[in-house]
Amino acid sequence: NAGVTQTPKFQVLKTGQSMTLQCAQDMNHEYMSWYRQDPGMGLRLIHYSVGAGITDQGEVPNGYNVSRSTTEDFPLRLLSAAPSQTSVYFCASSYSGASSYNSPLHFGNGTRLTVT
Amino acid sequence: AQRVTQPEKLLSVFKGAPVELKCNYSYSGSPELFWYVQYSRQRLQLLLRHISRESIKGFTADLNKGETSFHLKKPFAQEEDSAMYYCALGLTGGGNKLTFGTGTQLKVEL
Numbered sequence: 001n002a003g004v005t006q007t008p009k010f011q012v013l014k015t016g017q018s019m020t021l022q023c024a025q026d027m028n029h030e031y032m033s034w035y036r037q038d039p040g041m042g043l044r045l046i047h048y049s050v051g052a053g054i055t056d057q058g059e060v061p062n063g064y065n066v067s068r069s070t071t072e073d074f075p076l077r078l079l080s081a082a083p084s085q086t087s088v089y090f091c092a093s094s095y096s097g098a099s100s101y102n103s104p105l106h107f108g109n110g111t112r113l114t115v116t
Numbered sequence: 117a118q119r120v121t122q123p124e125k126l127l128s129v130f131k132g133a134p135v136e137l138k139c140n141y142s143y144s145g146s147p148e149l150f151w152y153v154q155y156s157r158q159r160l161q162l163l164l165r166h167i168s169r170e171s172i173k174g175f176t177a178d179l180n181k182g183e184t185s186f187h188l189k190k191p192f193a194q195e196e197d198s199a200m201y202y203c204a205l206g207l208t209g210g211g212n213k214l215t216f217g218t219g220t221q222l223k224v225e226l
Binding site for chain 2: 004031033035040041042043044045048058090094099100101102103104105106107108109110
């Protein structure tokens with residue numbers, strides 16, 4: 001049981017390049033989300049999904065796209081990378097987001113992205 | 117909008133001393149509060165949540181709605197408690213969209 005797996009661990013991009021951060025979970029969690037962490041700031045929600053085929057924007061969605069074609073996978077796409085997107089990205093999953101309570105999040109190990 | 121404040125970036129205590137990591141929140145609804153911890157070279161993980169009212173690894177936290185606080189406490193710090201601690205706020209009605217504080221690095225010295 002690997003939990004939440006993120007790839008790659010590190011990535012360097014040039015301004016304008018595109019890439020996809022991968023996230024997969026093997027816990028059959030319905031809810032998945034992406035956060036970014038910047039120095040001096042808490043984790044900020046980028047996008048989230050409450051189930052396959054359903055995605056929605058979080059606090060800082062600009063410059064990022066997501067899709068959820070399967071329960072297991074929730075990739076994050078940067079269409080045209082900018083230096084402001086230099087950050088550490090965390091994927092997290094949990095049981096149903098439809099519950100009346102907030103379920104504990106299970107995190108991946110993070111992807112450290114640098115955009116030059 | 118909701119906000120979580122952790123006023124200390126770094127908290128250094130000696131082994132055996134009491135620990136209190138501060139967390140204050142701002143939210144107009146009925147909050148759910150969590151503490152997450154990240155040990156060195158490990159992933160971020162849940163430490164405890166206020167609705168569970170439990171003690172994990174000797175840590176406790178009580179939700180004080182009057183003071184809008186959810187401070188994390190432990191009577192006797194251990195070396196293995198050294199880690200990064202994040203307070204997080206969940207909104208009324210669930211949804212799992214947590215708002216995180218900036219974190220406090222706890223260093224337990226021998």
